[in-house]
Amino acid sequence: xxxxxxxxxxxxxxxxxxxxxxxxxxxxxxxxxxxxxxxxxxxxxxxxxxxxxxxxxxxxxxxxxxxxxxxxxxxxxxxxxxxxxxxxxxxxxxxxxxxxxxxxxxxxxxxxxxxxxxxxxxxxxxxxxxxxxxxxxxxxxxxxxxxxxxxxxxxxxxxxxxxxxxxxxxxxxxxxxxxxxxxxxxxxxxxxxxxxxxxxxxxxxxxxxxxxxxxxxxxxxxxxxxxxxxxxxxxxxxxxxxxxxxxxxxxxxxxxxxxxxxxxxxxxxxxxxxxxxxxxxxxxxxxxxxxxxxxxxxxxxxxxxxxxxxxxxxxxxxxxxxxxxxxxxxxxxxxxxxxxxxxxxxx
Numbered sequence: 001x002x003x004x005x006x007x008x009x010x011x012x013x014x015x016x017x018x019x020x021x022x023x024x025x026x027x028x029x030x031x032x033x034x035x036x037x038x039x040x041x042x043x044x045x046x047x048x049x050x051x052x053x054x055x056x057x058x059x060x061x062x063x064x065x066x067x068x069x070x071x072x073x074x075x076x077x078x079x080x081x082x083x084x085x086x087x088x089x090x091x092x093x094x095x096x097x098x099x100x101x102x103x104x105x106x107x108x109x110x111x112x113x114x115x116x117x118x119x120x121x122x123x124x125x126x127x128x129x130x131x132x133x134x135x136x137x138x139x140x141x142x143x144x145x146x147x148x149x150x151x152x153x154x155x156x157x158x159x160x161x162x163x164x165x166x167x168x169x170x171x172x173x174x175x176x177x178x179x180x181x182x183x184x185x186x187x188x189x190x191x192x193x194x195x196x197x198x199x200x201x202x203x204x205x206x207x208x209x210x211x212x213x214x215x216x217x218x219x220x221x222x223x224x225x226x227x228x229x230x231x232x233x234x235x236x237x238x239x240x241x242x243x244x245x246x247x248x249x250x251x252x253x254x255x256x257x258x259x260x261x262x263x264x265x266x267x268x269x270x271x272x273x274x275x276x277x278x279x280x281x282x283x284x285x286x287x288x289x290x291x292x293x294x295x296x297x298x299x300x301x302x303x304x305x306x307x308x309x310x311x312x313x314x315x316x317x318x319x320x321x322x323x324x325x326x327x328x329x330x331x332x333x334x335x336x337x338x339x340x341x342x343x344x345x346x347x
Contacts, residue, residue, distance in 0.1 A: 001304045002031040003063040006267070010040040012276025013286035014068020020288035020339030021066065021295040027343055028307040029299065035062070041072035041080060050083035056091045059267055064298050067271035068291065073278055082134070085269070089127055092266035094259040095158065096165050097125035097238060098297065099273070101245030106320035107329060109250045111222065118226040119248055122173065124166040125238025127259055129158045132235045154189045159196040165262055166232035167204040173230055177209045180217050180233035180241065193234065218244060246273060251328040253287025256294040258301060270298040284334040287326040289315055292342055314345035
């Protein structure tokens with residue numbers, strides 16, 4: 001497979017885990033061309049911008065973006081996010097955030113007596129609107145009576161295209177879909193959400209859809225994870241629930257994700273979910289498996305399903321053997337040693 005990949009290691013441990021992912025992906029598919037871009041908080045420190053003014057235009061020339069992490073203590077969180085990842089999600093219509101939540105063989109999760117067969121979920125999070133639309137503003141912000149207004153924006157098209165993708169994924173798996181909502185308390189946004197999901201569901205008579213309130217969903221993921229397969233949720237709800245999912249996997253360091261444009265009109269962005277982890281950055285302690293797994297998702301999106309399967313099997317082998325795991329998984333291996341172990345498992 002031939003593809004040009006923009007590599008943005010970003011901040012903190014992103015600069016340590018992404019190189020391991022590049023090593024693994026290069027071993028699996030020799031047709032990949034990786035071009036590294038030094039965007040992120042260090043660039044902001046020098047120029048006042050997280051990426052160049054023409055950054056979005058530059059990335060249009062790539063087939064995908066492989067991202068490490070964005071964010072650093074010296075940069076306000078809203079600046080790093082809205083100056084980096086959010087413009088990509090919106091400009092490239094990356095309306096699906098895809099997050100697998102799987103307890104891998106050999107990994108001890110926090111739930112007693114729950115194994116890999118019982119924790120295997122796929123989350124589809126709406127990724128361009130909802131609670132993270134960026135609609136609102138400040139009034140009298142420098143006074144005691146200052147006011148902040150933030151308005152979630154839900155559209156029929158935005159909900160429908162995400163829901164359709166989720167129904168398609170459910171059709172390929174168990175035929176069951178959970179739609180996460182809060183329409184008992186939300187008079188408008190989630191009433192519309194429920195209506196649109198139900199309308200899209202009419203085109204998928206072979207998929208059973210269940211509507212679950214977000215608070216009940218959080219409890220269910222802990223108490224009855226075996227009853228959860230494919231989940232579709234709004235931007236905020238999906239964000240929170242998938243971090244809970246990463247905890248159920250045994251470590252945030254295992255969390256993989258893709259910000260996807262299913263039509264492939266624009267490059268999709270693949271990234272681990274653990275953030276820049278300033279407390280361990282630069283020490284070679286970060287878990288690279290989430291980044292490597294995200295790379296496998298990128299391969300599958302680009303059309304190399306066999307390569308993606310090889311990478312995921314190698315990750316499972318490393319976890320099952322348990323000899324080369326980082327501290328978050330109870331081991332003592334370095335970031336590089338885990339990357340070496342995945343390469344060895346590929347061979």
